[in-house]
Amino acid sequence: MQLLSYIIQQTQLSSKSVENTISLLNEDATIPFISRYRKEMTGNLDEVQIGDIVKFKETFEALEKRKLGVLKALKEQNILTTELEKKVNATRNLISLEDLYLPFKKKRKTKAETARLQGLEPLAKMMMSQRINDLEHTASKYTSKEVATIDDALEGARFIIAEWINERTDIRNNIRRELERYATISSKVIKAKSEEEKAQKFKDYFDWSEALSRIPSHRFLAILRAENEGFIRVKIEIDTERALQKMEERIIRTQNECTPQIELAIKDAYKRLLYPSLSNERLSLAKENADEDAITVFSKNLKQLLLGPPLGEKRILAIDPGFRSGCKIVCLNEQGGLEHNETIFPHSPQNKTIEAIKKISSLVEAHKIEAIAIGNGTASRETEQLVKKIEFKHSVDVFVVSEAGASIYSASKIARDEFPNFDVTVRGSVSIGRRLQDPLAELVKIDAKSIGVGQYQHDVDQTKLKKSLDTTVESCVNTIGVNINTASESLLSYVSGIGPKLAENIVNYRNENGSFTSRNAIKKVPRLGGKAYEQAAGFLRIKKGENPLDDSGVHPESYVLVDKMAKDNNIKVSEFIGNKELIQKINLKNYITETIGLPTLEDIIKELEKPGLDPRAKAKVFSFDKNIKTIADLRIGQLLPGIVNNITNFGCFVDVGIKESGLIHVSNLSDTFVKDVSAIVNLQQQIIAKVIEVDVVRKRIQLALMK
Numbered sequence: 001m002q003l004l005s006y007i008i009q010q011t012q013l014s015s016k017s018v019e020n021t022i023s024l025l026n027e028d029a030t031i032p033f034i035s036r037y038r039k040e041m042t043g044n045l046d047e048v049q050i051g052d053i054v055k056f057k058e059t060f061e062a063l064e065k066r067k068l069g070v071l072k073a074l075k076e077q078n079i080l081t082t083e084l085e086k087k088v089n090a091t092r093n094l095i096s097l098e099d100l101y102l103p104f105k106k107k108r109k110t111k112a113e114t115a116r117l118q119g120l121e122p123l124a125k126m127m128m129s130q131r132i133n134d135l136e137h138t139a140s141k142y143t144s145k146e147v148a149t150i151d152d153a154l155e156g157a158r159f160i161i162a163e164w165i166n167e168r169t170d171i172r173n174n175i176r177r178e179l180e181r182y183a184t185i186s187s188k189v190i191k192a193k194s195e196e197e198k199a200q201k202f203k204d205y206f207d208w209s210e211a212l213s214r215i216p217s218h219r220f221l222a223i224l225r226a227e228n229e230g231f232i233r234v235k236i237e238i239d240t241e242r243a244l245q246k247m248e249e250r251i252i253r254t255q256n257e258c259t260p261q262i263e264l265a266i267k268d269a270y271k272r273l274l275y276p277s278l279s280n281e282r283l284s285l286a287k288e289n290a291d292e293d294a295i296t297v298f299s300k301n302l303k304q305l306l307l308g309p310p311l312g313e314k315r316i317l318a319i320d321p322g323f324r325s326g327c328k329i330v331c332l333n334e335q336g337g338l339e340h341n342e343t344i345f346p347h348s349p350q351n352k353t354i355e356a357i358k359k360i361s362s363l364v365e366a367h368k369i370e371a372i373a374i375g376n377g378t379a380s381r382e383t384e385q386l387v388k389k390i391e392f393k394h395s396v397d398v399f400v401v402s403e404a405g406a407s408i409y410s411a412s413k414i415a416r417d418e419f420p421n422f423d424v425t426v427r428g429s430v431s432i433g434r435r436l437q438d439p440l441a442e443l444v445k446i447d448a449k450s451i452g453v454g455q456y457q458h459d460v461d462q463t464k465l466k467k468s469l470d471t472t473v474e475s476c477v478n479t480i481g482v483n484i485n486t487a488s489e490s491l492l493s494y495v496s497g498i499g500p501k502l503a504e505n506i507v508n509y510r511n512e513n514g515s516f517t518s519r520n521a522i523k524k525v526p527r528l529g530g531k532a533y534e535q536a537a538g539f540l541r542i543k544k545g546e547n548p549l550d551d552s553g554v555h556p557e558s559y560v561l562v563d564k565m566a567k568d569n570n571i572k573v574s575e576f577i578g579n580k581e582l583i584q585k586i587n588l589k590n591y592i593t594e595t596i597g598l599p600t601l602e603d604i605i606k607e608l609e610k611p612g613l614d615p616r617a618k619a620k621v622f623s624f625d626k627n628i629k630t631i632a633d634l635r636i637g638q639l640l641p642g643i644v645n646n647i648t649n650f651g652c653f654v655d656v657g658i659k660e661s662g663l664i665h666v667s668n669l670s671d672t673f674v675k676d677v678s679a680i681v682n683l684q685q686q687i688i689a690k691v692i693e694v695d696v697v698r699k700r701i702q703l704a705l706m707k
Contacts, residue, residue, distance in 0.1 A: 003022065003057065003060050004018060004019055004022065006056065006060045007022070007053055007056045007060070010052075010056045011049070011052050011053065013045070013049065013053070014043055016043060017042050017043035017045055018053060020038075020041040020043075021034060021041075021042050021045065021050055021053050022057065023041075024038060024041065024042075025053070025054065025057065027531075028531065029535065030474070030496040030497060030535055031047050031050050031051060031054065031474070032047065032474060032475060032478035032479075032539065033478075033497065033534075033535045033538075035047045035050055036478070036538065036539075036553075036603070037538055037555050037557075037600070039597070039599035039600055039603075040595065040596065040597040040599060040600060044599045047475055051471065062094070063091075063093065063094055063097065066094060066097060067088055067089065067091070067097060070088055070100075070101045071085060071088055073101075073104075073106075074088075074101075074104055077104065077106075079104055087100055088100060095281075096169075099169045099172055099173075102166075102167050103167040110163065111156075111159040112159045112160045112162065112163035114156070114159075115156030115157065115159045115160050116160060118144065118146045118147050119142060119144070119147075120142055120147065120153060120156040120157050122142075123138065123139060123153060123156075123157040124156075124158075124160035124161050124164075126138060127157055127161065127258045127261055128161055128164070128258075128262070130252070130253055130258045130259070130262070131256075131258075132256070132257060132258055133256070133257065134257070135154075135257040135258060135261070136150055136257075139153045139154050139157070140153075142157075154261055157261070158261060158264055158265040158268060159265075159268070161261075161262065161269075162265045162266075162268045162269035162272065162273060163269070163273070165247070165251065165265065165266060165269040165273075165274070166273040166274055166277075170250065171247060171250060171251075171274070172274065172278060174243075174246055174247070174250070175247075175270075175275070175278050176278055176281075176282070178238050178239075178242070178243050178246075179212075179236070179238055179278060179279060179282040180282065181213065182211075182238050182239065183211070183212040183213070183236050183237065183238050183279070183282060184209055184210065184211055184212060184236070184237050184238075185209070185210055185211075185212045185215060185220070185223065185234065185235070185236055185286075186208060186209040186210075186234070186235050186237065187205045187206075187207070187208045187209075187223055187226070187227070187232040187233065187234045187235075188206070188207060188232060188233050189205075189206035189207065189232050190230065190231060190232060190233060193230060193231045194206065194231075196231070198229070198231075199226075199231040202222065202225075202226035202229075202231050202232065205222065205223050205226050205232055206232065208223070212236060212282070215286075216649060216650060217289065217291075217293035217455075217649060218290075218293075218294070218455050218648055218649055218650050220286060220287075220290045221290050221291075221294060221455070221456040221459050221460070224287065224459065225456065225459050228459075236279045236282065236283055240270070240275075243270060243275075244266060244267060244270060247266050247269075247270065248263065248266055251266060288461075290460075291460040291461050291464060291465075292464075293649060294454065294455050294456050294457065294459075294460050295454075295460055295461075295464060295465050295468045296468075297454060297647065297648055297649055298448075298453065298454030298457055298465065298468070298469065299468045299469060299471075299472045300678050301453035301454060301646065301647050301683050302448055302451065302454075302469060302472050302473070303472050303475070303476055304647075304678075304683035305439065305443065305451065305683050305684065306439060306440045306443055306444075306472070306473065306476040307439075307440065307476055307479070307480070307615075307616055308439040308440075308616070308619075308683070308684045309616055309617040309618050309619040309620065309684070310436075310438040310439060310440070310614070310616055310618070310619060311371055311399070311436050311437055311438075311618070311619040312437065312438075312618070313334040313335065313437065314334060314370040314436075314437060315331070315332065315333055315334055315367060315368050315369050315371075316331070316332045316336075316369065316370070316372070316433040316434075316436055316437060317330070317331050317332075317360070317363055317364060317367070317369040317371075317372045317373070317433070318330050318331075318332060318372075318373040318374075318375075318401075318429045318430065318432045318433025318434075319372065319375065319383055319387075319429065319432070320375045320377075320403070320406075320425060320428050321374060321375055321377065321378065321379040321380050321382070321383035322347075322377075322378055322379050323348060323349075323378060323379050324349060325343075326343040326345040326350070327343065327344050327345070327346065327347075327356070327379070327383055328341070328342075328343050328425045328426060328428070328429045329341065329342055329343065329344060329359075329360070329363065329429065330426060330429040330430050330433060331363055331367040331369065332430065332433045332434065332437070335486055336433070336434045336437055336438075336441075336442075338419065338422075338426070338430055339367055340363065340366075340367060341422065341426045341429065342359070343425075344356040344359050344360070346382075346383070346386050347379055347382055347383075353386065356386065357386065357389070357390055360372075360387065360390060361390055361392065364392055364396055365392075365393060369396060370396065370397070371396060371398070371399060371436065372387055372396055372397070372398045372399065373399050373401045373432050373433045373436040374387065374398065374399070374400050374401065374432075375400075375401060375402075375403040375406065375429075376400050376401065376402055376403055376655065377403045380400060381624065381657055384398065384400055384624075385626060397621045399436050399619065399621060399622070400622070400624075401432050401433075401436050402435070402645065403428075403432060404450070404451050404452045404453070405443070405446040405447070405450040405451045405452065406428045406431045406432060406446075407424070407428060408447060408450040409428070409431045409442075409445055410424040410425070410427035410428040410431065411424055412445070412446075414445050414488075414489075414490060415427040415431075415445075418488075431445075436619065440476060440477065440480060440491075441487070441488065441491050444473055444477065444488075444490045444491050444494060445488065445491075448469040448470075448472075448473065449465065449466075449469070452646070453645075453646050453647075454646075455646075455648040455649070470494075473494050474496070477491060477494040477495060477539075478494070478495065478496050478539045479615070480614060480615070480616065481539050481540070481541050481553060481612070482495055482539060482540055482541060483541045483542075483543055484506065484510075484516050484540045484541065484542065485510065485515040485516055485542070485543065489503045489504055489506075489507050490503075492506055492507070495536050495539050495540060496536055496538075496539050497531065497534070497535025497536040498532065498535075498536050501527070502525070502528055502532060505525050505526050505527055505528065506522075506525050506528070509524065509525045509526065516542055516545070517545050517546050518542060518545050518546045518547055518550055519537050519540065519542055519545075519547070519550045519556055520556070522536075522537065522540065534557075537555060537556050538553060538554070538555035538556070539553075541612060543612075547559070547573075548573060548574045548577050548611065549562060549577070549611075551611055551612045552577070552607045552608070552612055553603070553607045553611075553612075554604055554607050554608070554611075558600070558604055561591055561593075561604070562608070564591070565586060565591065569582060569586075576608065577608055577611050578608070578609070578611065583605055583608050584605075584609075586605065588601040588602065588605070620686065622641070622643060622686050623641065624640075624641060624642075624656060624657030625640050625641060625656070625657065628640065628656060628657055628658060629657075629658065630658055630659070631658055631659070631660050631694065631696055631699060631701065632696060633658075634656075634691050634701060635691065635694075636691055636692060636693065636694065637690065637691060638690070638691045639688055639689070639690055639691075639706060640656045640657075640688070640690075640691065641686065641687075641688055642654040642655055642657075642662070642686075642689050642703075643655045643684060643685070643686055643687070644681050644682065644683055644684060644685045644687060645684075646661070646683070647677050647678055647681065647683055649666075649677065650665065650666055650677075651663055651664050651665040651666045651667075651668070651669065651677060652664050652669070652677055652681050654687065654689050654703055656703075660699050660700075660701055661701070662691070662701035662702065662703040663700070663701065663702055663703065664681075664689060664702075664703045664704060665702065668692065668702070668703065668704040668705060669681065669705050670705070680705070687705060687706070688706040689703040689704065689705060689706060690703060690704045690705075690706050691703060692704050
């Protein structure tokens with residue numbers, strides 16, 4: 001099967017769309033660029049569809065690479081026939097390929113191999129023919145110095161037969177089907193560990209059993225984590241008697257003296273070879289599926305977090321709250337530049353509250369502060385209440401901002417390079433303030449895994465997780481667009497076609513030569529060639545540049561077309577942009593070319609109507625219930641304002657202003673069945689939740705979403 005037909009079969013997309021997308025990918029075009037600026041070539045495929053093509057392309061290429069490895073190994077053993085080569089090339093997946101290769105695979109010394117060296121393979125063949133009338137007499141002919149007795153000869157022959165059975169594709173597939181349909185996963189506590197404090201969070205799985213095919217991904221990963229940490233033992237089981245019976249039906253053709261021996265060989269093959277291998281295979285597949293679910297959840301959450309509402313270019317006073325160590329304050333200008341920092345001690349044990357109020361008040365006036373950002377960690381509620389008591393001379397909004405990952409950033413090389421003369425506490429406060437200004441621009445500096453908006457992210461395949469999260473960040477960055485004159489290296493590195501090295505070159509060039517005045521000037525950056533420019537230009541913004549189109553999502557390759565539209569209407573491009581009434585009257589069909597069709601023209605019109613529009617909502621002020629300070633203050637039936645701070649397949653977690661987040665189980669999100677939690681709530685969404693259960697000892701809060 002060829003790559004094109006394979007992907008079409010997997011995706012059900014049109015041949016032309018897949019073929020053109022593959023061609024663009026082979027030219028190193030990125031997913032954001034293809035989906036945004038090559039719609040005519042792909043048939044208007046979106047990022048998800050293009051991502052599927054990428055995934056299946058990689059799967060196909062991995063299969064083809066393995067086929068070459070298998071063919072090479074068979075050739076080196078001088079056992080590659082034309083028929084075998086055809087079978088290898090005809091395989092559609094890695095499992096089938098490995099099954100085909102199994103009989104020819106070089107093995108470590110096995111019981112069957114030892115028996116062959118003892119000359120017992122002819123006996124095994126006769127036994128498998130099931131035509132021997134006097135088995136004992138026949139077996140006696142194969143006794144020797146190494147094979148002392150008839151029983152030894154029969155046992156050796158059974159080892160060989162067991163290996164043959166293990167190598168039969170039909171037998172393996174039959175057991176796979178049994179495992180897929182009927183396997184159960186069960187767990188039992190290791191008694192010596194049951195009383196340990198860490199074990200208690202896995203208490204639900206001390207005696208658990210469930211169909212493997214129906215277990216939710218989060219529960220499966222939790223069970224595997226409990227096993228890895230040594231608290232439980234996990235087993236995968238199917239009906240052994242049923243499996244053996246099905247094997248016997250396929251192998252035993254008649255009843256004679258050979259039958260009991262073959263039955264023993266079947267049991268041996270199943271217990272020693274088939275079941276251990278195939279149950280592990282099934283467990284691995286279940287783990288892959290669970291990983292995929294968890295990674296999907298993490299990527300969805302990350303996207304929502306990155307595209308969270310920005311406050312914009314405002315002057316911010318940011319506070320990283322604390323008790324004993326005090327509250328670290330920084331003042332930031334509109335671009336996030338650090339203007340001032342110091343520490344106040346309004347809480348115990350120092351209790352310098354009045355001094356702290358005076359200091360915050362004076363800093364707000366001196367630095368013309370427009371908003372205050374308070375980290376949501378230790379002493380957050382106390383600091384928020386303190387700040388809200390202050391009567392400022394002008395309106396100042398107060399926001400509580402997630403600190404997740406701020407400590408990771410503050411100790412990173414990126415932070416050290418940005419603020420070499422300041423310690424981690426100052427850097428952390430700066431990060432909190434900048435997150436309020438623009439979550440996307442700040443959070444891209446942090447390893448996405450450290451942001452903590454997923455389920456069991458440390459238990460899943462880390463390579464796949466990183467790839468998915470990087471793709472998500474890239475998509476978000478290019479969806480919003482980047483101001484090339486203010487963006488950090490971290491942000492620029494996610495722009496289509498740029499990457500870390502070119503991002504560094506852009507910043508260095510900007511520092512040496514000043515701001516870019518046009519997109520065309522970007523070409524002067526060292527090592528930024530035509531291909532990189534083509535991929536990146538449409539996603540880079542030039543504010544107040546020479547050409548007003550440089551601050552839009554219109555790609556430079558379409559500038560001539562926009563010029564023609566303006567000229568046809570006897571108006572300058574600068575006057576044309578934003579003239580919604582005139583733009584809507586344009587007959588797009590008049591501007592269709594061989595390479596530009598209606599999809600691209602419609603995108604251009606949207607950009608011309610609102611050039612450089614940020615699609616994100618604006619940040620809104622939010623207040624927790626000031627009477628709720630600890631979990632002990634909660635009462636069943638209370639209605640609480642909260643912010644969704646994590647989404648999983650089984651529900652969402654809600655910050656209600658205390659240390660512990662509450663869980664709204666999927667069953668408490670709606671009166672109807674909920675298939676996708678993200679369809680009901682979004683990350684950072686402000687909601688009202690009802691307290692339905694409080695477990696102070698286990699520090700668990702159950703909530704229900706109020707409409």
